[in-house]
Amino acid sequence: MAIVDDPRLAPYLAKKLGGTDLSIRKEWQNTEGWSMETFSLAVEYTKDGERVAQEIILRREPPGGLLEPYDSSTEYRILSALQGTGVDIPKTFWYEPDPAVFDRPFYAMEKVDGEVHFLTQSDDPNFRLIPDDEERASLTEDFIANLVRIHACDWRSLGLDFLGDPGPGKGAALKQTEYWSDVIERAGFRKKPLVTLAVNWLRNNAPETDSVRLVHGDYRTGNFIYKDKRIRAILDWEMTHLGDPHEDIVYVTGSLWRSPPPTNWVCHLLPEEEFLERYEEQSGMKIDREKLEYFQVLLDLKAVGIISTAANAFARNKTPDLKPGAFATLLDLAYAGLAQHLNGGLKA
Amino acid sequence: MMDTPFTRIVEGLNHTLENVVAPEIESPVVRGQLFAVVEILNQIQGRFDYRHDLMVQDIQVGRQMLTTLIEALEKAGIEISEEISTALEGPDLLGASGEQLREERSRVEAAVSAALDLLDAHRPDIPEAEKVEKTVLGQLGQNILRDMMLFRRQRFDRISQRDQEE
Numbered sequence: 250m251a252i253v254d255d256p257r258l259a260p261y262l263a264k265k266l267g268g269t270d271l272s273i274r275k276e277w278q279n280t281e282g283w284s285m286e287t288f289s290l291a292v293e294y295t296k297d298g299e300r301v302a303q304e305i306i307l308r309r310e311p312p313g314g315l316l317e318p319y320d321s322s323t324e325y326r327i328l329s330a331l332q333g334t335g336v337d338i339p340k341t342f343w344y345e346p347d348p349a350v351f352d353r354p355f356y357a358m359e360k361v362d363g364e365v366h367f368l369t370q371s372d373d374p375n376f377r378l379i380p381d382d383e384e385r386a387s388l389t390e391d392f393i394a395n396l397v398r399i400h401a402c403d404w405r406s407l408g409l410d411f412l413g414d415p416g417p418g419k420g421a422a423l424k425q426t427e428y429w430s431d432v433i434e435r436a437g438f439r440k441k442p443l444v445t446l447a448v449n450w451l452r453n454n455a456p457e458t459d460s461v462r463l464v465h466g467d468y469r470t471g472n473f474i475y476k477d478k479r480i481r482a483i484l485d486w487e488m489t490h491l492g493d494p495h496e497d498i499v500y501v502t503g504s505l506w507r508s509p510p511p512t513n514w515v516c517h518l519l520p521e522e523e524f525l526e527r528y529e530e531q532s533g534m535k536i537d538r539e540k541l542e543y544f545q546v547l548l549d550l551k552a553v554g555i556i557s558t559a560a561n562a563f564a565r566n567k568t569p570d571l572k573p574g575a576f577a578t579l580l581d582l583a584y585a586g587l588a589q590h591l592n593g594g595l596k597a
Numbered sequence: 598m599m600d601t602p603f604t605r606i607v608e609g610l611n612h613t614l615e616n617v618v619a620p621e622i623e624s625p626v627v628r629g630q631l632f633a634v635v636e637i638l639n640q641i642q643g644r645f646d647y648r649h650d651l652m653v654q655d656i657q658v659g660r661q662m663l664t665t666l667i668e669a670l671e672k673a674g675i676e677i678s679e680e681i682s683t684a685l686e687g688p689d690l691l692g693a694s695g696e697q698l699r700e701e702r703s704r705v706e707a708a709v710s711a712a713l714d715l716l717d718a719h720r721p722d723i724p725e726a727e728k729v730e731k732t733v734l735g736q737l738g739q740n741i742l743r744d745m746m747l748f749r750r751q752r753f754d755r756i757s758q759r760d761q762e763e
Contacts, residue, residue: 367754368754437600438600439710440703440706440707440710441706441710442659442662442706442709442710442713442733442737443734443737443741444710445709445710445713445714446713446730446733446734449713449714449717449730450730453717453720560600560601563601563605563606563609564600564601564602564605566605566608566609566612569612569613569616569617570613570617571609571610571613572756574606574609574610575753575756577601578751579751580600581741581744581745581747581748582745582748584741584744585741585742585744585745588734588737588738588741591734592731592734592735592738595727595730595731595734596727596728596731597727597728597731
């Protein structure tokens, strides 16, 4: 049933927005995301004697999928805590835990005007996703600046310690290893020999983390809204946690988000070395190249975790959405990446 | 890829086609074509399964890995559990159904994982533990390479891309 036909939602939204006589003029379910359900609503209501037109976003937990079990309150709390820190994010409005309102818990936030990049084959002769040099330069500037701000934020004073401080030393690496090992266990893929090899290697080779930071966990082109050549909002905070910032660095430089040769730019934006240098310069943090190798294997395990969760959701018939089923077909690709990087880590 | 039973994949496809896609189709001709697809899928689901040779390869490579691990563990004087040792032998694979092959593969994979964990637990007693793990990874690599050869370029942009006119 379309939201506009759902008799529950209009009166609920009117109350929440402090208005009356609310009508949903337009709605569309975003298809870009593969995890949380995102609904865009254009609403009109009366407030203080005036008709107000507004666009809002509802982010609802899906019945099953890539990152289950879902808890949309976490993303809401992170976004709310980061307001005013300089990180480009949408304004959050409220969190609704009651499934009676819209079938599953969700939160509401502002609709940020702009576009999202699709990581698809470009028509550009050099396969550049963003061929305009000026646009790519300004997006790159914002991309690095936002990442630096996320890593630099004082998560304790922002109240983000609820995410779980992994503690000093090897805590960050080990906590993530156990987290993804558990995810794969729940999906029923933990007894794959490659997974066992990887988990044991990650446990035995965990590096020390100098300083625990806020880690976005899904930071890449395709996960931000841009307009007029600038980034307007960083999206998809579902995998955000406290940990080692090298995790995000490896994620950014990952092969899945690179432009094809001849450029091979990270996140379709800039050469890898330039990204690393500019990040180091702006953050004041020295990137440890050896650590990147470790976190690459962890990232591969994470990919196996996400894809195997999708495969499990599809196999268990948790959702009529076929996207997890399509996503599950990537499992062999994730295994190949994990095997390749693990082979580099294992000493003969 | 070959972990989800083929019948379950067909059930999932048909459920979505019938309940999500069909109600949105206005053209009776297109709806007819859609239900023809549903019908064909419905009829073949009990008659098809994953390629027998690939499943058998998975099991055989699993047993190769197991042999490598058992040799290293026995050399170090470590006792091998029954779960590990019995997985070296199994039912006749030639006449096995897809479901039986999947079960056998799971059993072998679980045994390899258990042997890897045993190796890890006794790492200080096995000087070449990491070399053994690398050998096992190399054996596993054969099938990973095979699966990559079977992988077709994905076109997820066609799934996610919103209609420009929306």
